Amino acid sequence: MKTSFDLKSSLHESRLFLSRSITLIIFVLILFVALIARLTYLQIETHEKYSDLAQNNRVKLSVINPVRGLIFDVHGRVLAENNPSYSLELVPEQVDDINLTIKKLSALLPISENDITLFEKRRKQLKRFASIPLRKRLNDTEAAIFSANRHLFPGVDIQARPLRHYPYPELTSHVVGYVGAINEKELKTIDPVNYRGSRFIGKTGVEKTYESELHGFVGYQQTENTAQGRSLKVLSHTPPLSGSNLTLNLDIELQKIAYNMLGDYTGTIAAIDTRTGAVRALVSKPGFNANLFAKGIDTVSYKALQTSTKKPLFNRALRGQYPPGSTLKPFFGLAGLEYNTIQPNEKINCPGFYRLPKQEHKYRDWKRGGHGMMNLHDSIVQSCDVYFYTLAHRLKIDRMHSFLSRFGFGQKTGLDINGEKGGLLPSREWKRRARNQAWHPGETLIAGIGQGFNLTTPLQLAHATAILANRGTAFEPSLLARIDSTLIKPMPTLPVELNNNSHWDIVLNAMYDVVNGARGTARRIKEGAPYKIAGKTGTAQVFSIKQDGKYDEENVLEHLKDHALFISFAPAKDPQLAIAVIVENGGHGGSVAAPIARAMFDQYITTSP
Amino acid sequence: MISSFQHTQNRSHYHQRKVGLLQRLHIDITLLILLICLSSIGILILLSAGHEDIGLLQRQVTRLGIAFLAMLVVAQIPPHILKMFAPWLFILGTILLLGVLFVGDMGKGAQRWLDLGFFRFQPSELLKLATPMAIAWYLAERRLPPRLKHIGFATVFIAIPTVLIAKQPDLGTAILIASSGIAVLFLAGISWKLITGVIAATAGLAPVLWSFMKEYQQQRVLTFLNPENDPLGAGYHIIQSKIAIGSGGIYGKGWMHGSQARLEFLPESSTDFIFAVFSEEFGLIGCIMLLTIYLLIFIRSIYIAIQAQDTFSRLLAGSLSLTFFVYLFVNVGMVTGILPVVGVPLPLVSYGGTSMVTLLIGFGILMSIHTHRKLLSS
Numbered sequence: 001m002k003t004s005f006d007l008k009s010s011l012h013e014s015r016l017f018l019s020r021s022i023t024l025i026i027f028v029l030i031l032f033v034a035l036i037a038r039l040t041y042l043q044i045e046t047h048e049k050y051s052d053l054a055q056n057n058r059v060k061l062s063v064i065n066p067v068r069g070l071i072f073d074v075h076g077r078v079l080a081e082n083n084p085s086y087s088l089e090l091v092p093e094q095v096d097d098i099n100l101t102i103k104k105l106s107a108l109l110p111i112s113e114n115d116i117t118l119f120e121k122r123r124k125q126l127k128r129f130a131s132i133p134l135r136k137r138l139n140d141t142e143a144a145i146f147s148a149n150r151h152l153f154p155g156v157d158i159q160a161r162p163l164r165h166y167p168y169p170e171l172t173s174h175v176v177g178y179v180g181a182i183n184e185k186e187l188k189t190i191d192p193v194n195y196r197g198s199r200f201i202g203k204t205g206v207e208k209t210y211e212s213e214l215h216g217f218v219g220y221q222q223t224e225n226t227a228q229g230r231s232l233k234v235l236s237h238t239p240p241l242s243g244s245n246l247t248l249n250l251d252i253e254l255q256k257i258a259y260n261m262l263g264d265y266t267g268t269i270a271a272i273d274t275r276t277g278a279v280r281a282l283v284s285k286p287g288f289n290a291n292l293f294a295k296g297i298d299t300v301s302y303k304a305l306q307t308s309t310k311k312p313l314f315n316r317a318l319r320g321q322y323p324p325g326s327t328l329k330p331f332f333g334l335a336g337l338e339y340n341t342i343q344p345n346e347k348i349n350c351p352g353f354y355r356l357p358k359q360e361h362k363y364r365d366w367k368r369g370g371h372g373m374m375n376l377h378d379s380i381v382q383s384c385d386v387y388f389y390t391l392a393h394r395l396k397i398d399r400m401h402s403f404l405s406r407f408g409f410g411q412k413t414g415l416d417i418n419g420e421k422g423g424l425l426p427s428r429e430w431k432r433r434a435r436n437q438a439w440h441p442g443e444t445l446i447a448g449i450g451q452g453f454n455l456t457t458p459l460q461l462a463h464a465t466a467i468l469a470n471r472g473t474a475f476e477p478s479l480l481a482r483i484d485s486t487l488i489k490p491m492p493t494l495p496v497e498l499n500n501n502s503h504w505d506i507v508l509n510a511m512y513d514v515v516n517g518a519r520g521t522a523r524r525i526k527e528g529a530p531y532k533i534a535g536k537t538g539t540a541q542v543f544s545i546k547q548d549g550k551y552d553e554e555n556v557l558e559h560l561k562d563h564a565l566f567i568s569f570a571p572a573k574d575p576q577l578a579i580a581v582i583v584e585n586g587g588h589g590g591s592v593a594a595p596i597a598r599a600m601f602d603q604y605i606t607t608s609p
Numbered sequence: 610m611i612s613s614f615q616h617t618q619n620r621s622h623y624h625q626r627k628v629g630l631l632q633r634l635h636i637d638i639t640l641l642i643l644l645i646c647l648s649s650i651g652i653l654i655l656l657s658a659g660h661e662d663i664g665l666l667q668r669q670v671t672r673l674g675i676a677f678l679a680m681l682v683v684a685q686i687p688p689h690i691l692k693m694f695a696p697w698l699f700i701l702g703t704i705l706l707l708g709v710l711f712v713g714d715m716g717k718g719a720q721r722w723l724d725l726g727f728f729r730f731q732p733s734e735l736l737k738l739a740t741p742m743a744i745a746w747y748l749a750e751r752r753l754p755p756r757l758k759h760i761g762f763a764t765v766f767i768a769i770p771t772v773l774i775a776k777q778p779d780l781g782t783a784i785l786i787a788s789s790g791i792a793v794l795f796l797a798g799i800s801w802k803l804i805t806g807v808i809a810a811t812a813g814l815a816p817v818l819w820s821f822m823k824e825y826q827q828q829r830v831l832t833f834l835n836p837e838n839d840p841l842g843a844g845y846h847i848i849q850s851k852i853a854i855g856s857g858g859i860y861g862k863g864w865m866h867g868s869q870a871r872l873e874f875l876p877e878s879s880t881d882f883i884f885a886v887f888s889e890e891f892g893l894i895g896c897i898m899l900l901t902i903y904l905l906i907f908i909r910s911i912y913i914a915i916q917a918q919d920t921f922s923r924l925l926a927g928s929l930s931l932t933f934f935v936y937l938f939v940n941v942g943m944v945t946g947i948l949p950v951v952g953v954p955l956p957l958v959s960y961g962g963t964s965m966v967t968l969l970i971g972f973g974i975l976m977s978i979h980t981h982r983k984l985l986s987s
Binding site (some may be wrong): 013014016017018020021023024025028029031032034035036038039040042043044046047049050051053054055189190191192193194196220 | 753754792795796798823824825828829832838839840851852853854855856857858859868888892893896897900904907908911914915920923924927930931934938941942945947
């Protein structure tokens with residue numbers, strides 16, 4: 001069966017195989033020589049070094065944790081610090097009678113059964129010369145009591161370990177955030193070398209976003225140990241690199257006023273310095289005690305926070321999306337002027353309702369009898385709905401969308417901490433994409449008074465107000481002012497340029513009269529202010545009223561009451577600060593939300609240089 | 610090198626003629642002696658590394674006995690029978706591997722074991738032999754050097770067990786299996802153009818892959834490649850191992866006198882890092898002697914491959930020889946700190962049973978190939 005060709009090919013094959021085998025042998029010889037060379041290097045060249053290391057009673061490496069960076073407010077007040085947490089530790093080798101010692105210690109300090117069980121458990125795992133914690137988190141008095149009696153307890157001592165502490169735990173619980181124990185999921189994404197000794201990691205807010213800056217770099221210490229492993233002296237020391245200290249733009253005094261002024265209401269406030277984009281206050285109320293998380297929160301407290309109806313864990317300032325209501329009217333007014341769909345002095349009659357051509361449905365004004373003849377200025381000052389229904393009908397939704405997106409609505413503001421929501425600025429295209437539905441003309445009308453699909457975060461409102469106040473130029477909102485001594489430069493946003501700059505004056509004058517005019521919806525807050533505020537009130541419906549129903553303020557359930565909103569900036573002629581206030585179920589913007597802004601301006605404008 | 614070749618060749622002919630019994634028992638005496646030498650050294654060093662734990666030693670001797678027995682049994686099976694079973698063993702092994710992934714036991718944090726009720730079994734061990742066997746079977750059926758299409762299929766056959774085992778994760782075994790398959794391809798004569806092309810493409814692709822990795826992933830790769838970055842984690846082994854080896858010097862500290870291992874500074878001293886114990890106690894001279902025994906075993910094995918009479922036997926024998934040496938190189942490389950720590954034992958010396966049985970069955974195959982030849986030429 002075999003042909004000569006097969007024989008030939010078989011001969012060719014074995015030749016090929018032989019040459020390949022020889023290549024392999026050469027390859028293996030090279031590897032062999034490499035190993036011998038490496039061994040020669042280790043055992044002759046560096047023999048002395050390693051011999052010393054082996055001789056010197058072995059070397060023990062231990063990790064030294066970096067100190068987490070501190071967080072300050074803009075005036076240098078500490079918002080997050082590291083406090084020593086004292087724990088009572090015991091070295092079994094140095095204690096004669098452990099049970100007796102524990103008994104004597106219990107007479108001095110409260111030591112629970114649980115503490116003793118944990119101690120016994122650790123004792124079995126660790127060597128006799130290791131220091132084992134017996135009682136954790138001693139308070140100052142307890143630490144002092146023990147210190148006074150230390151001489152009675154050889155082998156027992158107090159060890160200090162840093163614990164994150166927030167001096168304003170409720171005020172900054174969302175914006176600064178908190179650290180907590182590293183969990184399974186985080187374990188997979190952190191650098192295992194740098195976090196070798198770390199127990200905590202930033203979980204939310206600034207603590208999370210700037211984790212890598214705050215954490216620092218781990219250090220090591222080589223100690224010479226006895227054969228039993230007791231450390232004798234330090235051989236080498238690679239110091240850890242502390243985390244950077246962060247200075248925020250936040251003004252904690254302003255934050256405190258905002259938080260306190262909200263009183264028992266649930267709500268959220270954002271305040272931005274219009275000159276730099278610096279976020280001076282970012283409030284979400286209720287907050288929670290961030291120190292609980294830093295210590296390690298127990299399940300009962302955590303469950304209570306999670307199930308509370310006021311949702312204290314929810315960061316309203318970044319993630320709360322609210323219907324903006326009438327606070328959008330100045331923006332739509334500007335859009336109407338820019339697209340030339342209304343004239344500055346054109347008057348529109350407000351009979352208290354609006355009807356689309358050939359339709360029965362009545363779109364109501366908040367004022368039952370109507371406002372009568374209104375021009376743009378008056379309609380902003382008195383917040384006339386019918387005027388803006390008419391304006392929206394002329395503008396159409398897509399022009400409303402494109403004009404307002406220039407003010408940052410419907411997109412994230414770019415604040416430098418994680419988790420911001422983008423709100424919703426509806427358009428024909430959005431509705432087709434998200435809902436697969438056609439746009440109805442009626443939806444344009446209610447969008448025109450900031451209801452319907454419109455959703456904004458307080459931060460977006462404050463940012464848009466800053467753009468308005470500055471006549472188009474503004475900066476991205478930012479929380480971080482400095483990393484150590486390095487200043488963070490403000491980032492300008494794309495300026496909003498109008499065809500006719502006098503349009504700014506018309507709208508800004510109207511906002512000025514909202515507070516300072518005789519019929520303004522927020523006129524109550526102008527009393528006694530040494531500067532002038534400009535603003536716009538808003539009242540956002542939480543639920544819809546029936547066609548001919550009446551919103552009965554007295555009898556509506558608390559959680560169905562309207563949200564009160566107020567956007568504002570001051571001083572009106574030379575703006576410094578823009579504020580957006582949202583008070584959940586607060587009722588009218590003018591009466592509930594506006595006074596909060598006034599108190600904040602008082603603090604900021606009188607103290608700011 | 611050449612003289613040692615002729616020497617072994619002469620000796621084996623000598624044994625074939627004079628000791629007919631060994632031929633009939635299908636034993637290659639050269640290999641047998643070298644292997645016995647090596648495992649005896651292993652037992653000696655285990656006594657020191659295992660802190661004179663007699664129980665440990667007994668278990669190791671029992672396993673060695675079983676492994677040598679398995680070797681002799683396999684040596685009785687003629688190569689053409691092995692060839693017949695090759696694809697089926699490969700398929701069986703792959704199915705078992707999949708089984709491990711879904712219902713496997715977690716041992717030491719990695720999914721490697723399959724519990725068959727009466728005994729526990731590591732399918733990756735089966736594939737250490739089944740993969741080169743299957744590739745050799747596949748290529749032996751075709752004309753050599755293989756065509757691009759066949760190389761492509763063979764690569765897929767190698768990749769399947771490699772990826773499955775790397776996923777367990779058992780990187781060490783995955784590397785060994787991949788190299789056993791690649792060795793078959795190389796011996797079958799794939800062109801140098803292709804080889805350099807693949808190497809160049811890999812070198813070119815690495816930076817691209819790197820740029821797609823997240824920062825923490827890059828950090829992990831760096832720590833893997835240079836464990837000394839992490840002196841309290843992966844780097845601890847290496848630092849301690851280097852202290853042990855370096856302090857051994859030229860002559861060593863003497864048997865049972867290595868302080869590093871004795872004082873428990875060296876982790877895994879009786880398993881993956883046993884070479885460090887040996888180096889500390891026997892020094893550079895001992896190391897060279899030990900490595901030379903490994904080299905001699907390799908040379909005897911590749912000689913058997915060259916002498917083999919059919920393509921399947923040649924390819925398989927060549928691959929088994931190379932894998933044996935790669936085994937050694939990866940282990941010593943990682944213990945001396947020139948390769949990353951992947952968890953490969955020192956062949957026939959490290960404590961642990963399964964890999965020893967597989968290795969000696971491999972040598973059983975080599976013996977079978979050598980002793981089932983039909984003496985045509987001489």
